[in-house]
Amino acid sequence: MKLITRINIQNLLISSLFILIAGLALYHYLTKIIDEEISERLVIQKTRIAQQIEKNGTYQNLPPIYEVKELPFESREDYSHFNDLFIYDSLDQDEEYFRELIAEENINGKRYQIIVRQIILEPHDYIYTIGYVIFWVLVSLILLIFITNYFSSKVIWKTFNHNLDLLKKFNLNHDVQFKESKIKEFQELNKELGQLLKKIKLDYLNLKEFSENASHEIQTPVAIIQNQLEECLQDQNLSSNQSKLITDSLKNLKKLSSLNESLLLLSKLENKQFQEKEKVNLNALIEEQIEFFQFLFEGKNIQVELDLKNCEINANSETLQIMIRNLFNNAIKHNIENGKINMELRGNEFILSNTSDILLEEPELMFDRFKKANQSSNSTGLGLSLIKQICDNHGWEITYVIQNNLHIFKITF
Amino acid sequence: MKVLVIEDEAALRNSIESFLREKEFLCEVASSFDEADYKIGLYPYDIILVDITLPDGNGLDLIQKIKIEDKDAGILIISAKNSVDDRIKGLDLGADDYITKPFHLSEVNSRINAILRRKKFEGSSLLKFDDIVIDLDAKTAKVQSEILELTKKEFDLLIHLVVNKERVLTKESIAEHLWEDQVDLLDNFDFVYTHIKNLRKKILRINGKDYLKTIYGMGYKFTSV
Numbered sequence: 256m257k258l259i260t261r262i263n264i265q266n267l268l269i270s271s272l273f274i275l276i277a278g279l280a281l282y283h284y285l286t287k288i289i290d291e292e293i294s295e296r297l298v299i300q301k302t303r304i305a306q307q308i309e310k311n312g313t314y315q316n317l318p319p320i321y322e323v324k325e326l327p328f329e330s331r332e333d334y335s336h337f338n339d340l341f342i343y344d345s346l347d348q349d350e351e352y353f354r355e356l357i358a359e360e361n362i363n364g365k366r367y368q369i370i371v372r373q374i375i376l377e378p379h380d381y382i383y384t385i386g387y388v389i390f391w392v393l394v395s396l397i398l399l400i401f402i403t404n405y406f407s408s409k410v411i412w413k414t415f416n417h418n419l420d421l422l423k424k425f426n427l428n429h430d431v432q433f434k435e436s437k438i439k440e441f442q443e444l445n446k447e448l449g450q451l452l453k454k455i456k457l458d459y460l461n462l463k464e465f466s467e468n469a470s471h472e473i474q475t476p477v478a479i480i481q482n483q484l485e486e487c488l489q490d491q492n493l494s495s496n497q498s499k500l501i502t503d504s505l506k507n508l509k510k511l512s513s514l515n516e517s518l519l520l521l522s523k524l525e526n527k528q529f530q531e532k533e534k535v536n537l538n539a540l541i542e543e544q545i546e547f548f549q550f551l552f553e554g555k556n557i558q559v560e561l562d563l564k565n566c567e568i569n570a571n572s573e574t575l576q577i578m579i580r581n582l583f584n585n586a587i588k589h590n591i592e593n594g595k596i597n598m599e600l601r602g603n604e605f606i607l608s609n610t611s612d613i614l615l616e617e618p619e620l621m622f623d624r625f626k627k628a629n630q631s632s633n634s635t636g637l638g639l640s641l642i643k644q645i646c647d648n649h650g651w652e653i654t655y656v657i658q659n660n661l662h663i664f665k666i667t668f
Numbered sequence: 669m670k671v672l673v674i675e676d677e678a679a680l681r682n683s684i685e686s687f688l689r690e691k692e693f694l695c696e697v698a699s700s701f702d703e704a705d706y707k708i709g710l711y712p713y714d715i716i717l718v719d720i721t722l723p724d725g726n727g728l729d730l731i732q733k734i735k736i737e738d739k740d741a742g743i744l745i746i747s748a749k750n751s752v753d754d755r756i757k758g759l760d761l762g763a764d765d766y767i768t769k770p771f772h773l774s775e776v777n778s779r780i781n782a783i784l785r786r787k788k789f790e791g792s793s794l795l796k797f798d799d800i801v802i803d804l805d806a807k808t809a810k811v812q813s814e815i816l817e818l819t820k821k822e823f824d825l826l827i828h829l830v831v832n833k834e835r836v837l838t839k840e841s842i843a844e845h846l847w848e849d850q851v852d853l854l855d856n857f858d859f860v861y862t863h864i865k866n867l868r869k870k871i872l873r874i875n876g877k878d879y880l881k882t883i884y885g886m887g888y889k890f891t892s893v
Contacts (some may be wrong), residue, residue: 275839474748479679484682485773488836488886498886502838509840512770547847550821554859 259407263400271393278385286381293373295355297414300371301335307361310447317373319344319353324361333360345462352377357608415441425452426527427459457484459526470519477512481505517637520577521624523528524644529571537575538563538600544579548587554592557609563600570649570666578645581638582607582664588634589662597661608663618655618662669784670694673706674730675746675847676722679711684717687773697708701725705733714739714787715780718763719746720754727849728754731761744769746801774832781831797830799875811874821846822867829867829880829890838887864888 303426304321308314314323319342335358342351355372385417408416414436421431431452433445434446487493493501523529541563545552552559586609594610613628620626622643625636639655642664646653671693673829675681681697688695694713698704701724708716708730716734720727727745734741745758745766755766764783767776785793795802802809809816809826818826828845829837839860846863868880881889 271776464854470748472697474769475677475680475726479677479683481770482680482683482687482773485836485841486687495885498883505838508770538749549861664686 257408259404259412263404267396267400267661270396274389274392278389282385284536286378293339293354293375294356297337297354297371298335300373301356301358302370303370304357304369305360305367308367312363314367316527319351321372322370326368328361328364328366331359331366332360335359342372378584411438418445420447427456427531453465457559463526466519466522470515473515474512476513477508477541481508484508492562514635514637517635517641519638521641521644524574524641524648528650529574529648532571533571534567535570535572535575537566537568537570537605540572540576540601541579541598541605544576544583548580548583551583551587552596555587557587557590558593558595560595560597563598564602566600566602574645574648576640581642585638585642586662589628603668605666605668606663608661610660611662613662615657616659621655622653669716670711670781671697671715671717672698672704672707672711674698674722674727675717675719676700677719677822678703683773687776688780691777694730696735701730703728703729707732709736713741715742715744715783716757717744717776718745719756721748723758728761730859731763735762740787742780742787744776744779751844767789770837772838774828774835774841775845778828778831778845795827795830795836797833797890798879799877800826800830800871802827802830803860811871814874816874818867818870822870825863825867829888833890833892835885836887836889841886845863 273658300321304314304323308323316322335356338355340355342353342354343349344351345493347409350372353369354370354375358369358371360367360369363393399462414434421433425431431449436445484505487501488498515656545561546561549657586607589611590596590609591612595608596609598607615621615628619637619653621628624637627636628632643653645664649668654663654665656663656665669692671785673681673684673686673688674693675684675697676699679697679874680707681699685695685697686703693715696707698707701722704718704722714863716738718727718730718734722730731743731745734743734806743758743761743765745752745755747758747768758766764786767779767781785795792845793805795804799812800809801811803826807823809818809823816826822847825842828842841861842864846860864880864882868878871880877893879890879893881891883889
């Protein structure tokens with residue numbers, strides 16, 4: 256829910272409550288005042304008639320407005336009381352609501368009953384009228400809020416929304432320049448966000464520098480160990496046991512350095528480096544890589560079947576090549592002797608499937624880091640993570656399923 | 669051939685130095701930017717190995733200086749594996765090649781030789797070893813004047829072996845030389861064996877000499893019989 260909507264709903268609820276209370280108060284006081292006024296009028300009217308009778312000794316009847324009749328004399332005190340009632344009005348041919356004052360008075364030794372009446376509104380008339388007014392006030396209020404909403408999001412929230420878009424597109428490689436706002440809260444927000452982003456960028460640069468340094472620092476001792484072990488191998492007097500220990504160490508050293516390299520590549524990808532994109536002819540790239548890998552395909556006697564349609568995509572060519580090579584490495588490494596690899600490239604899909612004797616319950620889990628089908632294998636466990644990360648960076652979707660003993664990778668561009 | 673090795677890490681510097689001395693290069697070393705700067709100004713070198721990351725300066729600035737002081741020198745960059753930017757910048761500045769840590773000394777040797785050949789310091793594009801003559805321009809190899817029919821990979825392999833003769837080369841280092849580091853070969857060193865086997869057969873067929881000694885469990889050594 257938008258903040259402005261939330262505030263408006265709250266305001267609307269409170270104003271409705273107040274308008275309702277105002278309506279009730281209005282009803283209460285209005286009826287009270289009108290009641291008093293009418294009663295007063297009726298008393299005056301009655302007094303006027305009584306004076307006329309006293310002066311002239313005659314009286315007239317004008318039902319239903321007033322009626323006078325003589326009663327047998329009673330030496331009782333004057334009395335009067337009010338009634339509200341419906342009376343049929345022949346003029347209107349309808350029942351009308353009247354207030355009447357029935358008074359009995361002794362005038363000039365005669366007793367008269369004087370009834371004076373006044374048309375009044377029924378209580379529901381008041382409620383209806385007040386309700387009607389309140390209803391339209393509320394409707395106009397809602398309309399007003401909608402209009403204000405519309406314009407304030409156009410004007411007041413414009414810079415905010417603009418800055419929000421900037422934040423959504425935030426990327427460590429580009430600076431963010433917030434639009435200035437005239438509203439104090441937004442100014443503060445911009446200021447704080449600006450400082451936060453500066454700090455994030457600084458942290459990122461520090462981390463990047465740290466990982467670059469770390470990798471350099473790791474690579475140097477690895478290089479030294481490797482060179483010195485290889486120098487040891489030059490010794491003619493090595494026992495076979497010693498040379499085996501040295502070659503095993505060298506193999507593991509190689510593993511360590513490729514692990515280091517893959518981790519660094521992953522963190523670079525996660526930091527959204529490699530952003531430069533260009534048009535790449537994917538089928539040409541795949542064919543070129545197949546040529547590069549030809550000796551490996553032949554080595555395992557793997558039959559490669561191709562169905563590559565012409566396909567041009569917008570991609571970072573460096574990471575795209577790493578991805579294709581990792582896919583090939585994976586498809587060869589886990590393949591069987593005399594196995595098969597099928598590649599299909601058409602439209603916006605690249606499907607690579609290979610035979611394998613590996614059984615996996617949930618192949619998609621293999622995209623996680625350090626997941627290996629066979630824990631003792633020589634792989635780093637990062638190859639598929641790299642592939643996934645490169646796809647993510649390009650906004651491509653990759654799936655990995657196993658069907659009929661075929662391991663199928665499908666990338667949708 | 670005069671080589672300057674600019675490397676701040678003592679152990680690495682020493683192993684490169686002693687290796688290059690063995691290969692009969694005149695080898696000078698520098699352990700810092702300033703020392704390197706001083707030496708570049710003082711003597712001409714045929715080949716300069718530059719580590720990009722030095723404690724007191726950036727190797728890239730050195731490359732610029734070398735290009736001004738001694739523009740004929742071949743430059744081989746030693747860079748950390750992840751610094752693609754440095755590598756590209758270095759090559760743009762006029763470096764001839766780059767090598768990433770960790771590297772095999774045999775690979776350093778091959779790269780230096782390749783730079784020297786490109787710069788024609790040797791005065792000839794012929795590489796000779798016993799009965800073998802490799803013509804690097806024509807990309808042909810002959811044994812006792814008979815042409816060896818080699819694939820491109822076998823030709824590369826032969827050069828690498830001749831340049832690094834009398835040295836035990838591991839399968840890993842040969843594999844990395846032939847297929848860069850991009851192919852996951854950890855399980856696949858049989859390919860090296862296949863190429864070695866084919867090359868050995870082709871040479872044997874002509875002069876009956878087996879230069880390729882298999883050092884069991886370790887690798888191979890190219891040696892005169």
